[in-house]
Amino acid sequence: MRVGFVGLGNLGKAIVDRMISQGLELYVYNRTIEKAKNYNYYENPNELFKNCDVIFIIIRDSKAVEEFLFNKIEKQNLKDKIIIDMTTNNYQFVIYAYNKIKNLNGYYFEAPLIGSIPAAQSGNLVMLIYGDIDKFKKIEDIIKTFTRKIYYFDELGKPTKIKLLNNFALAGISYSIIETITIAQKLSIEKEIILDILLNGAGRSHFLEIKKDKILNENFQPQFSIELLHKDLNYFFELINQFHIYSHILEPVNKTLKRAINLGYGNLDISAIYLVLKEKIFNDERFIEGMKLFQEGKFFDAHEVLEELWREIPKENKYRNFIKALIQISAGYYKYLVQKNKDGAIKIFNNAKNYLLEYQDEKTIFNIRELIRNIEFLMGLIEKNEDISSFKII
Template identity: 35%
Template sequence: MKLGFIGFGKLGSAMVENLLKHDIKVVGWNRTKEKMDTFEQVIKKDLPFKIWEEGVDVVVLNLFDSKSVKEVLFGENGLINDQVKNKIIIDTTTNHYEEVLEISDRVIESGNEYIEAPVIGSVVPAKNGSLVVLAGCKKVLFDKYEHILSLFGNKIFHFEEYGVATKFKLINNMVLGSFMAVLKEAINMAEAIGLDRNTAINLLENGAGDSLVLRGKKSKVLNRDYTAHFDVKTLLKDLDYYYEMAKENNYPTIISSMIKEIYRALEKNNLGDKDFSSIVDELY
């Protein structure tokens, strides 16, 4: 099987690594070319629309935000133009909940198909194909391309209506950011009463702190290694999208507003490129 892939960032590169392990031929494009250098087997193109020259029908996107998705799809040298028909875009970007509807409409109007596919999980599950995929598209399309989604994730949830997957992904990331901030307080408080970090984390794991978040971030926090798997600025993008969604739904953001502003303070302190778990050792 041959797939196009656009977006060799932290998550995208991990997803490509996994595709190559499955002997999938990958035709790739990334804005910063050097990020594709380590992928010798990837057929590299210098412009997005040139991916089609290699005879692929499906292109997977993993880009920063909805603005970048629109540029890559509809901008100059973008994937979608008048000659491109009957192709499939699988978009694993965490998009804005409204812009994803505009993007799906425009792709479908152009005579192509769009599968909204934000993912839960980070670099480690992406490398071994165990992300959770939230797929939004009509059922026939889902049935036809589920085998591709299952290369990325071992749990796949399907929603007929566009937008639901993205909205839930934003809720998930509100929980992720909030829970990490709670863990920060717990770990720092345990240290303040005289426990060492290792003991504190061990106790939390055996009590109310046991969670996917703690298990995922434990070694980073213990080693104070905050090289990013999921950085502060990307989480903040999602928390800002979440906040807009809550406002539109007239739903209170008592907890998430505060959490969002804590991560904004981290970004202001030049920590935007650090893993969001760096909150444990920063600010207060």
């Protein structure tokens, strides 16, 4: 059987590399062609479907899967194809997709995965799968190239229910552990000590074992991103709502993830919620609102919200001048775009830069050095009398 693969995101690429390392010949398609050029690839997804018998898919969400399978792929190219959809999907969508592809004489497998990039690289992913049992037997050995455990279910939708439950548990565990660490720090207990004690006590967990170094070093390169977990929790909410079930912890956890996304952390690893929880100022609703207004280009409104927050911050708080720098940035935009005062804007942006210089070696929720570079670039645009309204400084 000729095998195709759609989706070269972080996890998809790790799976493809693992499958190839196990001797499989693969043909890939990715929306961004550049990512596919190190592999045997098709530029047109219909060509991949025409030429492959088995197609693995792992893309962003159910909306993307629906658009891909039922808008991009021609109906005749789905006939007799075995489609293994490893995307974490909405519960209702997998039922819809299974029946639609069945009506087109194809074979849809609902096949979400448990595990992240390291598990994919070592062939230790877990797959939860439902689909035609006879076809499953034909593809089982292919799946085993990147999994250590396959759970086959005889009920449509069950793999998705379990996957969403698993990610709900992951979210709750990660939130409670990281909040424990940030509270410990606020009680003057060193991060290294509380981590070590948790790892040797009741707080020991797989999550903590694999995320310890990320939290210690505050290096949050993604294995599983905040944005994707937030998406999965929204799917979980839709699922339990459909069955009239209530969760006591879903709302605060999902709210924290949403805050992290609003602060620009969506693409970071889920352990990066540490950055949101560790500093009280960055949890303040006014700070979150100010950042949201920044991203929407509402600089005067952002200035007002952040100014109110700044007035309440004690003088000894080390982030007081950081907030002041953000206020200065919003004022600089207003001075140039609304008041048309070029020299005044440059002066204000320069003040913001000077405030930020004291934080350039700090690990904060922003890349301070990059923010300083953006301010310098912005001042250069203003010197040339150029429009800065579309330039996103943060």
